[in-house]
Structure formats: structure tokens, C-alpha cells
Amino acid sequence: MLKKKKKFKDIYKIPVFPGDPIFAPAAKDVYRKAKVLDSKLKDNHQFFRIQFESTGTTHYVSAELCYRVLNGIIVPLEKPTNMKQKFCIWLVRKFGLIEM
Numbered sequence: 001m002l003k004k005k006k007k008f009k010d011i012y013k014i015p016v017f018p019g020d021p022i023f024a025p026a027a028k029d030v031y032r033k034a035k036v037l038d039s040k041l042k043d044n045h046q047f048f049r050i051q052f053e054s055t056g057t058t059h060y061v062s063a064e065l066c067y068r069v070l071n072g073i074i075v076p077l078e079k080p081t082n083m084k085q086k087f088c089i090w091l092v093r094k095f096g097l098i099e100m
Contacts, residue, residue, distance in 0.1 A: 016036055018038060023074070031067065034050040034052045036049070037058065045063070048060070048063060
């Protein structure tokens with residue numbers, strides 16, 4: 001009989017505080033640098049109130065859509081849950097669809 005492997009359930013969340021820079025979706029296939037103004041938790045999902053550095057506009061964005069750059073590598077703020085999200089991360093890393 002085969003033993004079932006236990007999955008290692010690690011909490012995957014990168015801490016983000018007000019004032020931290022993140023990359024948030026601004027338009028189709030474009031992520032812009034933004035500053036976190038406030039964070040809110042609603043229905044077990046984290047939302048940020050952000051301000052884009054280039055335009056100065058303020059928006060609410062889900063943490064699932066945002067990224068941070070740590071040691072030159074783009075890292076999602078929440079763990080990708082499906083293949084589409086994993087593919088999008090690969091695409092952004094491969095083609096550099098981030099405004100620096």
C-alpha cells in the first residue's frame with residue numbers, strides 16, 4: 001500500500017505595509033510602480049488602496065494582482081492558485097512587462 005504524502009501547508013503572504021512600493025496593474029499587460037496607502041481585509045482577501053507614482057491617481061486593488069521586486073525577482077504577494085496565474089507570472093518575468 002502506498003502512503004499518502006502530507007502536504008506542507010505554509011502560509012504564503014509577503015508582508016506589505018503602508019508606504020511600501022509595489023507593482024500594480026494599470027492597464028492591459030502593464031504594471032506600474034505604486035505606493036500602498038492603506039490595506040483592508042474583506043472576506044479573507046486583502047485589498048490595497050494604492051497611489052501610482054507616475055500619475056498620482058488612487059485606486060483599490062486586490063493583493064492577488066500585485067507584485068513586489070525582491071532581489072531583482074518579481075514575487076507575487078499571494079500564492080498563485082491556478083495555472084493561469086502561474087503562467088501570467090512567467091510571462092511577466094520572461095518579457096519584462098513592468099515599467100521601471
